[in-house]
Amino acid sequence: MKKIVLFASGNGSNVENIIQHFKNSKLIAIAGVFTNNPQAKVLEKAKNHNVPSFVFSKNDLESNLVLQKLLSIQPDLIVLAGFLLKFPEHIIAQFPNKIINVHPALLPKYGGKGMYGMHVHKAVLENKEKETGITIHYVNEHYDEGEFIFQTSVNIEECQTPEEIAAKIHELEHQYFPIVIEKLLIPNP
Template identity: 60%
Template sequence: MSTPTHFNKKKIVVFASGSGTNAENIIKFFKKSSDASVVAVFSNKRSAKVLKRAHDLNVKALHFDRDALYNSYDVLHILEDLSPDLIVLAGFMWIFPEDILKQFPGKIVNIHPALLPKYGGKGMYGMNVHKAIIENKEKESGISIHFVNENYDEGEVIFQAKTNISEEDTPETLAAKIHKLEYKHFPEIIQQLLQKKNK
């Protein structure tokens, strides 16, 4: 009798604060995979579009408040029950609490829309990053996928991809270039990290 393909499926949990296009891309990528799947999406904003995207794709969608993340351990307890192999931050705006970092060492990754260590830190997210890069007349930008630690954007970098910036680029056109890199590379790097955990 053959073993069901879902028996040893790796579990991914995604945290997001906004629209959730990256989260949706990741969910769809792993719906085609027999090795892993997104089992839940968490958001700190009740109105975040990411919750509807998850619900529409039949993925558990959970909203939580600041107290549930930082004080009551509610989020930690749910994560312990889910026992994810990887926690993925895809546009999540709050710093991750120490209790979750300790419980899931080396299992929490984030994507940042710039080439770290440049343009990282508190307040450096989304269009804020792209505006700063264009204002400083940078010649290139890109994405950084990194492990999460107790500080914004300071964990070990796992992967970077670059794109050139032309004189005609605006923050909006740069954002479009960055999104393409995110959609292409983020699911692939998540898959590679999960495969490494198998070895």
């Protein structure tokens, strides 16, 4: 059985979508949900699906506490799904090519420090882009610079607000993120 650990900082719609996707899988299990936000709605979603959760501080992430917890689980894949803190190099070094992130734009555009959520969608709208999309990539020591795994785009010419763009991006994330995760863990099902 392949094990996934999910990291999120907020609402957790991607986390819940991934949990539901693998709920009846005999090959892949969600081993835990980690969050740095004790008020995150993702905790309630994890509890509703009987997935263990772990709340930690930024200091816990930078020290060895989160790493020790991950080493005790031995995940096959660590998935950042709306996780807002920079992932520390000491964890990346322990799990090479086993940590992935979904970014709400077509990288390398609109990536880097501070480019997350509505900040990305506002920038895309202000620059009058005709399309945007998602990029699923490996996590390395730099924000949004890891090797690309998957990209897909959507036309946003009709969108008038960042919220309309966000809705289209969420649809792409929910449609493709679980499938990409599955292909990474079980390349030839």
